[in-house]
Every structure is written in C-alpha cells, then in structure tokens.
Amino acid sequence: MHRFANPARFMRVSGVVLxxxxxxxxxxxxxxxxxxxxxxxxxxxxxTVRIMFIHVPSAMLSLGCYTAMALASAMALIWRHPLAExxxxxxxxxxxxxxxxxxxxxxxxxxxxxxTWWVWDARLTSELVLFFLYLGYIALVHAFDDPTRGIRAxxxxxxxxxxxxxxxxxxxxxxxxxxQPASIMRLGGSTVxxxxxxxxxxxxxxxxxxxxxxxxxxxxxxxxxxKIRALRLIEAExxxxxxxxxxxxxxxxxxxxx
Amino acid sequence: MSEFLAMGGYAAYVWPAYAVALVILGGFTINAVxxxxxxxxxxxxxxxxxxxxxx
Numbered sequence: 001m002h003r004f005a006n007p008a009r010f011m012r013v014s015g016v017v018l019x020x021x022x023x024x025x026x027x028x029x030x031x032x033x034x035x036x037x038x039x040x041x042x043x044x045x046x047x048t049v050r051i052m053f054i055h056v057p058s059a060m061l062s063l064g065c066y067t068a069m070a071l072a073s074a075m076a077l078i079w080r081h082p083l084a085e086x087x088x089x090x091x092x093x094x095x096x097x098x099x100x101x102x103x104x105x106x107x108x109x110x111x112x113x114x115x116t117w118w119v120w121d122a123r124l125t126s127e128l129v130l131f132f133l134y135l136g137y138i139a140l141v142h143a144f145d146d147p148t149r150g151i152r153a154x155x156x157x158x159x160x161x162x163x164x165x166x167x168x169x170x171x172x173x174x175x176x177x178x179x180q181p182a183s184i185m186r187l188g189g190s191t192v193x194x195x196x197x198x199x200x201x202x203x204x205x206x207x208x209x210x211x212x213x214x215x216x217x218x219x220x221x222x223x224x225x226x227k228i229r230a231l232r233l234i235e236a237e238x239x240x241x242x243x244x245x246x247x248x249x250x251x252x253x254x255x256x257x258x
Numbered sequence: 259m260s261e262f263l264a265m266g267g268y269a270a271y272v273w274p275a276y277a278v279a280l281v282i283l284g285g286f287t288i289n290a291v292x293x294x295x296x297x298x299x300x301x302x303x304x305x306x307x308x309x310x311x312x313x
Contacts, residue, residue, distance in 0.1 A: 046268060051272055101279050108271045109271065214286050220294055227301060231301075
C-alpha cells in the first residue's frame with residue numbers, strides 16, 4: 001500500500017494504467033446505454049424506468065465517493081500522507097457532481113411517478129444534506145490562508161459527516177418515506193427483473209470506473225500543480241537574496257553575543 | 259425513431275435526466291483533461307527556464 005502511495009510512483013503507474021481504464025470506461029458506458037435503451041419498458045412505470053440507469057448508479061457513487069473521501073481523510077490525518085490528502089480533496093467535487101445528478105434525476109423521475117418533484121422525507125432530505133456536506137468540505141479546504149490547516153479541518157468534517165452515509169442507506173427502512181425501499185442490494189436477493197438489472201449493473205460499474213478515471217486525472221493534475229507551486233516558491237526565494245535579505249530569519253531572534 | 263424520442267410520452271422527463279448527467283460528467287471530463295494539460299505545459303516551461311531541471 002505505502003509503496004504505491006509514493007507520488008512519483010503514482011505518476012508512473014497511473015500513467016500506464018490510465019489509457020486502458022479510459023477505454024474500458026467508454027466501452028462499458030456505451031454498452032450500458034445501448035442495453036438500457038433496449039430494455040423493455042416497465043409494466044407500471046413505462047419508459048421513465050430508464051431514468052433509473054443513471055439515477056441509481058449516481059446515488060451509489062454519491063455514497064461511495066463520500067466514503068472514499070472519509071477514508072482518505074482518515075489516512076491523511078493519521079499518516080499525513082500527501083496522496084491521501086489529494087485523493088480526498090479531488091474526490092469532493094466529483095462526489096458533489098454525482099449527488100447533484102442523483103437529486104435532479106430523482107426529481108425528474110418523481111414528478112411523473114409520484115406526482116411531486118420533491119418531498120422533505122428522510123431519503124431525499126438526507127441525500128440533500130450529503131450534497132451540502134460536499135460543498136462544506138470544499139469551502140473549508142479553501143477557507144484558510146494556510147492550505148494544510150484547511151485540509152485538516154475539512155478532513156475532520158469528512159469523517160464526522162460520514163455518519164450521514166448509513167442514515168441515507170437505511171433511511172428507507174427506518175422511516176416511512178415516499179422513496180421505495182432497497183430492491184437491488186437486499187437480503188434474499190434482488191427483486192429487479194434481469195432485463196432491467198443487467199443494464200443497471202453495467203451502468204453502475206461504468207460510473208464507478210468513470211469516477212476512478214476522473215479521480216486519477218485530477219490527482220495527476222494536482223500533483224503537477226503542487227510541483228509548479230514549489231518551483232515558483234524556489235524562484236521567488238532566490239530573488240530577495242540580491243536585495244540583502246539573505247540573512248537567515250533566526251539571526252534576528254538570536255541573543256546578541258557579548 | 260420519433261417513437262423512441264417520444265419515450266412513451268415521458269420525453270420531458272427522460273431526456274432532461276440524461277442531459278443533466280451528460281453535462282455534469284462531460285464537464286468534469288473536459289475540465290480534468292484541460293487542467294492536466296495546462297499543468298503539464300506550465301511545468302515544462304518552468305523547467306525549461308531552470309538550467310539542469312528535469313521532471
């Protein structure tokens with residue numbers, strides 16, 4: 001684990017894996033979409049069931065991204081590892097994006113099937129809270145002049161906020177909600193017909209791979225940006241020495257030797 | 259084809275749902291690639307200025 005957590009090694013390995021992962025993601029997305037639009041319409045919900053092929057995968061990813069962010073934040077807090085920190089930070093906007101897709105597509109599905117765009121029930125409200133947790137994390141990262149302090153505060157928020165994830169998952173069992181209970185991942189097997197379940201599973205895997213690809217590209221970009229910042233800092237520090245500021249700072253505080 | 263686009267009368271719900279997903283995920287993809295390319299270019303020009311600097 002730690003061997004792969006070395007930034008230079010990460011750049012090397014991810015550079016080799018990334019093109020293959022991108023191709024696999026594109027193929028699975030295409031297959032999932034074709035299967036999804038070829039699936040027979042639901043006997044009750046008609047064609048609106050096709051919204052599920054993006055709604056459910058993005059809902060899974062909205063929870064998955066937050067869990068990944070919380071885990072990476074824990075690793076960043078405990079081991080102070082720069083890659084874990086970057087992984088958490090680069091996951092947050094993606095998670096917010098998947099949560100937004102989940103909320104909007106859910107609304108577009110609810111309007112014709114439930115007769116309402118929105119209700120303040122447990123599932124919908126807790127998912128909205130998840131969206132705000134992502135936004136809070138992103139805001140907190142940038143809220144301090146010192147980036148390390150921002151990341152540390154945001155990491156704590158990511159960890160504490162994780163309590164919302166099981167609440168969302170089990171909200172449909174714990175409270176009476178308009179949202180239907182779990183039908184795919186449940187004890188006793190899925191209740192979804194295979195004609196719908198297979199395209200759904202393909203789309204779920206494709207969405208997960210897309211998250212992975214986007215995360216890796218964003219992490220690579222972030223590592224390069226950090227390197228640029230470090231190089232600029234070295235250049236900036238090199239300038240003042242010409243103007244007589246080369247004295248080390250501690251000499252100001254040093255006791256004058258009598 | 260027009261029957262497919264009509265989505266059994268639910269076109270106004272199904273297509274916007276797919277459009278939102280396309281805009282958000284497509285936006286992330288374009289942004290991620292552009293950001294990486296910009297950073298790689300900036301780093302290259304920065305290192306070209308520094309004698310003996312290598313990636």
